Amino acid sequence: MASVKIGVDVGGTFTDLVLEKSAAGADGRTVFVHKVPSTPADQSIGVVNGILAICAHAGVDPADVDLVVHGTTVATNITIEQNGAEVGMLTTRGFRDLLHIARHKRPHNFSLHFDVPWQSNPLVKRRNRLPITERIMPPDGRVETPIDLDEVRASARQLKANGVEAVIVCFLFSFLNDAHEKAALEIVREEMPDAFVSGSSEVANVIREFERFSTTAMNAYVGPRTARYLNNLESRLKREGMDAELRIMQSNGGIGTVATCSERPVTILMSGPAGGVIGGRWAGAMSDVDNVITIDIGGTSADIGVIADGQIRIMNPRDTVVASHPVLAPMLDLDTIGAGGGSIAFRDDGGLFRVGPRSAGASPGPACYGNGGTEPTVTDAHVVLGRLDPERFLGGDMSIDPELARKAVQEKIATPFGMTLEQAALGIVTIVNSNMALAIRSNSVARGFDPRRFSLMPFGGAGPLHGVALAEAVSAKDVIVPPAPGITAAMGLLATRMAYEFTRSTPTLLNGPAPSDFALANATLAELTALAAERLSADGIDPAQHQFERVAECRYQGQGFELRAPLDGTLSAEIADDVVATFHGVHERDYGYRFDDAIVEIVTLRVIGFAEVAPLQWPELADAASADISGALLYTRPTTFDDGKTVTTPRYDRDKLFAGHVVPGPAIIIQHNSTTLVPPGYTARVTKSSNIIIAREG
Structure with a gap:
């Protein structure tokens, strides 16, 4: 009997999908990939549209889909946009201001002008933090002062009158004895049946009261909207005739149910980037490579992870901070920086040449999109340098205007800095590569990992354009471009x-x-x-x-x-x-x-x-009939590389390259979801697993 699984990863610009259809027999697996525009106002619309589109593409009845695994940025976006729920808090008398005081740690040690986010943008406003008479004592959790349940009931009614959407109960030393929290939670749920309610011993049953309280507050802050989104998505799928199991990618790299992730949305704050690291490990394993540095470059950001000996690292609890608030939820060890195809290049107030972190996003997007954007971006720079061909952008599904890219780079960068157009475009690419290389080194060298032992794996729509330059900058041993770079994060959802x-x-x-x-x-x-x-x-x-x-x-x-x-x-x-x-x-x-x-x-x-869930199996490539790659040649065009030289460069169709083919640089390998740059002096080798390995000649 056939089995159909779909992975859906939502990005700021595009929603990426992968569908695996398997039938009886070892050779009965077929994989389809697809991209649709994201719908930031309601991600579920783009997700459902994408699922229906890829089902049509694969010839699958939506009712036959067995499993949908979803990576979402809903919870993350709430923290970035600061539009979470109004939260109420019951806490031990005398500790009402603990979330305000925190640990008296200055965000910037040597600055007199800084913001303290947990005070200027508190997860729980002071008027909604109410003290309760009770006290548990260490080290054995004995009850020093019994809980005053009448106070709890009165406080719950006050919070209800205040119109709060979510309530948290955070008592001192509840990780030693949670009896008081449980008693208070029971009353709050009785008085406020429609509220999102959670206790610190349910969310983070660990030592350190500030971090435990902050984690619980974050859970409630993102909880109502996240739960509504997940339940709405599940309902939309059912209305489309799909009875598939819906699973959500969690920050720790595992997948959970809608019910579990709705109850503890703090576990999916890094749901979006997690799929990419999992996908990187999966693609590396296909080529028997255990040491991989992944860099997922999308339109707005670049996510960097290190996989050592095939093991994905979990972040140290002291570093698990989301929107400047500590969150004691297990998260994959990732660094995210504002560098992507949509990163804007500009001259700052001090006259310096900068790129990012400000992004053109999905709307208006890079200037070349023709949607009203006038700021030059990294994508525009690649267009100017001849690395992105207008008629082949997104496989021809999206048209771009190179003249708009040239105009933006000329007016905003080349003219102000007294550069030629090509120098300005190269400057944009060089600066963004430098920013990403610094982040890679901080996540590898600074953590005790030698990049010379690692392969660099670039993916995301923009990743393979930057892969070789980044590998050179950090001295990685080679570059591995996965089979469908623009969809790798979605593939990770089916490989966890x-x-x-x-x-x-x-x-x-x-x-x-x-x-x-x-x-x-x-x-x-x-x-x-x-x-x-x-x-x-x-x-x-x-x-x-x-x-x-x-x-x-x-x-x-x-x-x-x-x-x-x-x-x-x-x-x-x-x-x-x-x-x-x-x-x-x-x-x-x-x-x-x-x-x-x-x-x-x-x-x-x-x-x-x-x-364990049966991982995605990408079909092996057929062996090349000969070393001749002329059958994959599309055309040749002038292309400018990082050394400033412009050379006539052949374009190859990745779908027509087979196992054993070797593509000498300079070359550009084009596929629907990404473009791979092979500079002069490098060769790209196509493997049986469909990976492309790029290394220096000789």
Whole structure:
């Protein structure tokens, strides 16, 4: 029986889709890719339009689709646009201003003129932060002051009268004893049945009250709109006759259900970029490459990730900040900078030549789009340099005007800086490449990874135009261009697993003169494992398919933050020694030093429950009948490369290149969703897996 799966990734300009149709037999898999314009006002419109379009393209009845996996920026956009819900908060008496005070950390240490975002744009306004008489005490979670439930009820009624859409309950030390939070939540849900309600012990059951409160506040801030969007999308699909399972990409690289992600939308704040890293690992594995630096270059931003030994890195909790607010939700380790095809080049007030982070976006877009844009962008620069051909843009589906690109670059850059048109266009490309190279180095070299051991994988609509220049700048060993670069993030959605994470702070000394009894830690692990199994079972996953990964977040005793170390099974003296040894190694890699004689403690235990999903299988390419690539030649045109030389450059149709073909530079390889630049002195080799590997000749 045939199976149909669709991955949908929403970007600022385009919504990318991939459909895999599989029938019985090893050769029964077919993959289709597609792009449609995004609909920023309501992403679900573009998503449904795209799904119907790719189904028509693939000859599939929408009713036959089994699974839709969606990467969305809805929650992220709410934080950027600062248009989330009005949130109310119940908290321990005396700690009403904790979200305002934070940690007294200055955003910019040496500036007298700076904004404090958690004060100027609070997730919860002070008038909606109400104190409750109660107190739980460490280290055992004993009740010092019983909770005043009458206060809770009165406060809930006050918040309802204030018109808040969401309510959070955040009490001190609830990670040790959540009885007070549960009692308060029950009353709030009774008094405000239509509100979005969550407690800190449900969202982030970990130590550090400010970060825990902030995470819970962010969950409520994005919660109502995100839940409405996900439920609206599910309803739209059903109205179109689709009864497919809808899954959402989470920030940790796993996929979850609509119900789970609606309840805890804080887990999908990085849903959009996560698919790209997963897709990068998938494409690298097809060529047996485990060390990959991914750079996903779209219209507005570039997302950079590092995959070492086939493992995707999870960000350190101290760095998981969204819109300047700490969020203790597991996120893939990504850096995002304002650099993309739509990044605007300009002369700043000090007379300097700058590119980005301001973007032309989808509307009006680059000047060459002819939609009223007059600012020169990176895309316009590539058009001026002859790297993007008007009649082949998006496979000919979108027309662009090179004269508008030349006019914008000439008037806004070349004339003000006294440059020729080509010098100005090259300057735009050089500056944006420099910005991206700096970000790549900060995510690799500064984290203990040597780019010389890694392949650079550029994707996104603009990625392969910049791949070789970026690889040169960071000394990567080669460049891998995946089969459908513009759709790689969507492909990642069909190459991941279902996964849920559960955490609890359980301080445990692993070594030293008086190591802890491991009974409490093992009891926590057992309880978290049971919670993960319960969630997977609720999603219809057979218990035989349940898998569990256990992680200890450790630090040297007295340190401020933790690093992750895998924990194999339950804790014992032998396992504790393994965790300590692993932690020393991770600490040395991240910080450059280690203290082998220091006491190591676990602060937080984490259990990831997951179930593998059959990954996307891209069809292998047929072997080339000969080394002759003339059958793929489209035409030749003058093209200017980074050295400033303009040479006649052949264009090749990627769909007509087969396994074993070698394309010498200079060359441009064109496909519907992206364009790959092969400079002089480089060759592009087409592999059986459909990847193109670009390296220096010889």
